[in-house]
Each structure stands twice: as structure tokens, then as C-alpha cells.
Amino acid sequence: MRRSVSKTSIPALLAALGQTPEESGLEYERLRSKLILFFSRRLLQFPEDLADEALDRLARRIVEGTAIASIPAFALGIGRHLALEQMKNRSETKEDDFWDNVPAPSATQSSEEEIARLERCLKTLRPEEAKLLRGYYLETEGTPTKTRGKLAKRLGISANTLRQRIFLARQRLRDCVTAPEAAKR
Amino acid sequence: MKTEPRELRAYLLGRLPDDVADDLDARLFSDDDLHRAIEEERESLIEDFLQGRLSPQEDARFRALCARSPELQTQVNSLRTLLAALDKQPLQNLSPLPYRRIFFFVSPALAALLLVVSILYLREIRENSNLHTPLQALTGPPSPNQSPTDGHPIFLAFLSADVPRGPSALPAFALPATGSLLELEVEVRNPPAGDSRWNVNLLRGPATVWKSANVPLRRTGPKAYLALFIDRENLEPGSYQVQYSLSSESGAAQKRSFLIAQEPPSR
Numbered sequence: 001m002r003r004s005v006s007k008t009s010i011p012a013l014l015a016a017l018g019q020t021p022e023e024s025g026l027e028y029e030r031l032r033s034k035l036i037l038f039f040s041r042r043l044l045q046f047p048e049d050l051a052d053e054a055l056d057r058l059a060r061r062i063v064e065g066t067a068i069a070s071i072p073a074f075a076l077g078i079g080r081h082l083a084l085e086q087m088k089n090r091s092e093t094k095e096d097d098f099w100d101n102v103p104a105p106s107a108t109q110s111s112e113e114e115i116a117r118l119e120r121c122l123k124t125l126r127p128e129e130a131k132l133l134r135g136y137y138l139e140t141e142g143t144p145t146k147t148r149g150k151l152a153k154r155l156g157i158s159a160n161t162l163r164q165r166i167f168l169a170r171q172r173l174r175d176c177v178t179a180p181e182a183a184k185r
Numbered sequence: 186m187k188t189e190p191r192e193l194r195a196y197l198l199g200r201l202p203d204d205v206a207d208d209l210d211a212r213l214f215s216d217d218d219l220h221r222a223i224e225e226e227r228e229s230l231i232e233d234f235l236q237g238r239l240s241p242q243e244d245a246r247f248r249a250l251c252a253r254s255p256e257l258q259t260q261v262n263s264l265r266t267l268l269a270a271l272d273k274q275p276l277q278n279l280s281p282l283p284y285r286r287i288f289f290f291v292s293p294a295l296a297a298l299l300l301v302v303s304i305l306y307l308r309e310i311r312e313n314s315n316l317h318t319p320l321q322a323l324t325g326p327p328s329p330n331q332s333p334t335d336g337h338p339i340f341l342a343f344l345s346a347d348v349p350r351g352p353s354a355l356p357a358f359a360l361p362a363t364g365s366l367l368e369l370e371v372e373v374r375n376p377p378a379g380d381s382r383w384n385v386n387l388l389r390g391p392a393t394v395w396k397s398a399n400v401p402l403r404r405t406g407p408k409a410y411l412a413l414f415i416d417r418e419n420l421e422p423g424s425y426q427v428q429y430s431l432s433s434e435s436g437a438a439q440k441r442s443f444l445i446a447q448e449p450p451s452r
Contacts, residue, residue: 041199045253072214118270134271
């Protein structure tokens with residue numbers, strides 16, 4: 001569950017991150033994402049919560065008036081302290097035992113309703129977009145890199161452009177799936 | 186400075202030497218291109234996991250990451266659902282421009298014949314396409330009751346809504362010594378109609394020992410359940426309480442208590 005940054009320090013943090021609300025919001029999410037990757041690669045529990053804790057500490061330092069030359073670098077420093085705290089707490093579990101009981105998957109099957117909703121949303125995409133998604137994810141001619149390279153070449157676009165189109169198509173699907181009307185159908 | 190995908194994947198899985206990983210950490214916070222590359226590699230990692238393309242060691246590491254990160258679980262589930270939905274779409278190949286040009290110049294009679302054959306072929310594909318495609322097999326659990334690393338089974342338990350309350354009558358589950366994962370099916374009373382997602386916390390005393398966000402509600406006939414996969418290391422013998430509430434609302438959580446006991450290992 002996401003723990004939010006304390007309300008009194010949010011405006012100060014956002015103001016420090018960008019000139020406009022859009023810029024601040026993007027920077028905030030980018031910084032949060034970096035912190036999540038930072039904590040996640042150390043296999044710490046709930047990296048999202050740790051990222052929020054790090055941002056909370058960063059925000060409080062800004063409110064306190066600490067001079068910060070580079071917010072990302074400062075956030076990294078806070079992350080390192082927080083990671084050390086967490087790993088100290090974890091040190092009771094011997095490092096060897098940590099991998100002996102690797103947790104089994106928490107994977108769940110997608111429900112039929114989830115799949116059906118996504119199918120309905122796939123129909124709202126332009127036909128070429130839907131076909132592009134299928135070609136990107138389901139066509140297999142060797143490795144994914146090779147397959148997608150061929151797909152991009154066939155379409156006359158670069159691999160980067162192909163990835164961007166896939167990203168946008170998935171974004172549209174996500175918006176459709178989470179829209180209230182989609183849930184009611 | 187471009188970083189190889191293999192190194193980025195090793196970073197994500199926590200398999201780089203400390204000094205190399207620390208260097209990448211520093212670069213991650215100063216280089217947005219590297220950040221983007223790592224996120225793309227994570228997307229690729231999720232896809233390889235779902236398609237069964239990871240080595241056993243990578244698979245185990247990725248599952249460990251998933252078990253610790255609700256947001257990563259959500260991303261995995263999201264792509265799994267997309268792949269399942271795409272697999273059910275009718276087969277329509279992307280027609281590259283040169284092929285369209287060739288088709289345009291074929292004689293009308295041959296064109297009509299090709300059209301009829303194509304329609305018959307597509308109809309055959311649709312009739313034969315079902316949920317038991319190789320993709321469905323790959324996106325399902327690789328081995329329903331086996332861990333990929335040690336072969337220990339999943340232990341299944343149900344928390345029914347009909348279980349009487351009171352500390353003297355709490356349901357108790359004996360976790361076998363060989364069980365490495367508990368699949369706890371918690372019945373939800375009076376769930377909202379349609380799909381819903383739930384935030385779940387598992388407490389031992391005041392401490393949260395496990396949690397997950399946006400767990401989808403499953404329905405079996407008139408009953409509705411939340412399926413929780415909890416690894417053994419979070420289940421010392423004792424008294425537990427599972428609290429669950431709708432992700433979309435901030436109302437009171439439903440609660441259910443149970444006991445964990447441990448069987449002695451069988452000889």
C-alpha cells in the first residue's frame with residue numbers, strides 16, 4: 001500500500017522539483033521510480049514504501065531549509081541511509097538463509113473478467129494499433145529483439161519509435177480499463 | 186555511456202558486484218536516459234518471466250522481487266492479462282506495403298481465389314483457437330504446486346466466512362515442514378458487484394508481516410475470495426489477522442483471524 005509524503009512538506013518538495021505543476025509532477029514520479037529501482041535491486045521489502053519514506057525525509061529537509069545542490073543526488077544519499085537501516089534490521093536473518101527459502105510466486109491468474117474487459121478495450125484502439133500490439137508481443141522469430149527489429153523494419157520505423165507506439169497503445173488501454181464505464185459493461 | 190541490457194538485467198535482479206551496482210545507482214540518479222533504459226529492461230524482464238524465458242536462477246530472483254513489491258506484481262499481472270487478451274484476438278497480420286503492392290497486381294480471378302482461401306483459413310484458425318494455447322500454458326503457473334528452486338509444494342488453506350469467531354474457535358492451519366508457500370483463500374463477505382481490487386495486510390500482533398495491494402477478487406459461484414500467496418518465512422507459528430479493504434475506498438477493513446501451527450517433518 002502506498003504511504004504518502006506528509007502533507008505539509010509536499011508543496012515545498014514539488015516547488016523544488018519544477019517550475020510548473022506538470023514538470024514537478026513528472027520529476028516527482030521520476031525520482032520515486034528511481035528510488036524504487038534502488039531499493040528493489042537490494043531485495044528490500046516494499047521498495048515503494050521505502051521510496052515514499054525517502055521522499056518524505058527529503059521533503060522535510062527542504063522545509064527545514066537545508067541547502068541542497070542537487071535533489072537527485074541528495075535523494076540518493078537519503079536512500080543509502082535508509083537502505084542501511086533496513087539491511088541492519090534484516091541482518092538477523094543470516095544472508096545464506098535469505099536465498100534458501102526464495103519465496104514462491106505470488107502470481108495469480110488473470111480473471112476472465114479482466115481479460116474480457118481488456119478485449120473490449122482492445123476494440124477501442126485503431127485496428128493497426130491492436131495489430132501492432134499483437135505483432136509486438138506474440139510474433140516470435142527468434143529472440144524478442146530480433147522479432148521486433150524485423151517488425152520495425154517492416155513498418156519502416158525505428159525500434160525506438162516502435163517502443164513508443166507500444167507504450168502509447170498500452171497507455172490508452174490502461175485508461176480504458178480503469179475508466180468507470182469499462183467496469184460497468 | 187551506454188550500458189548493456191545484460192548488465193541492466195543483472196542490476197535489476199541484484200546480481201551485480203557491489204561496486205558496479207553502486208556505480209549504476211549513482212548514474213541512475215543523474216542520467217535520465219539510463220533510468221529509461223533500466224525501466225525498458227524491467228519491462229523486458231517481466232515479459233521474459235511471463236513467457237518462461239528466464240533461467241531458473243533468474244526466475245527465482247524475479248519471483249523474490251515480486252514477492253517484495255506490490256507495484257511490480259501489478260505490472261506483471263497487467264502484462265499477463267494483456268498477453269491473454271491479445272492471444273484471443275483474431276489473427277490479423279500486419280501487412281507490409283510491398284505485399285499490398287504485389288496483391289494489387291494479381292489478376293481478378295486469382296485474387297478472388299486467394300480471398301476465398303484466406304477466409305476459409307482464418308475461419309479455421311478462429312475455430313481452433315482456445316484458452317489452451319501455448320501462450321496460456323506459458324502464462325499460467327509453471328507447475329501449480331511446485332517452487333522452481335526447491336520443489337516444495339504450495340499449501341492451500343481456506344478462510345471461510347462461516348468460521349465461528351472467538352479465540353477458542355479460531356481456524357488453525359498446520360503448515361507442513363516441506364511447504365514453502367501458503368495460498369490462503371479468504372472469503373469476502375458482501376463484496377461489491379463486478380470486479381474489485383483489495384488491499385490486504387497480514388498482521389502478527391501489531392506487526393504487519395505481509396501485505397499486497399490491488400488483489401483482484403475471484404468468484405466461484407456465489408462466493409468470492411481473495412487469493413493470497415504468502416511465503417513461509419512470514420509464517421512463524423502463532424496467531425494472525427488478515428485485514429482487507431477495497432483499494433478504491435478508505436472504509437473499514439474486514440478482518441479474519443487464524444492460527445498457524447507447524448507439523449513436525451515426516452520421516
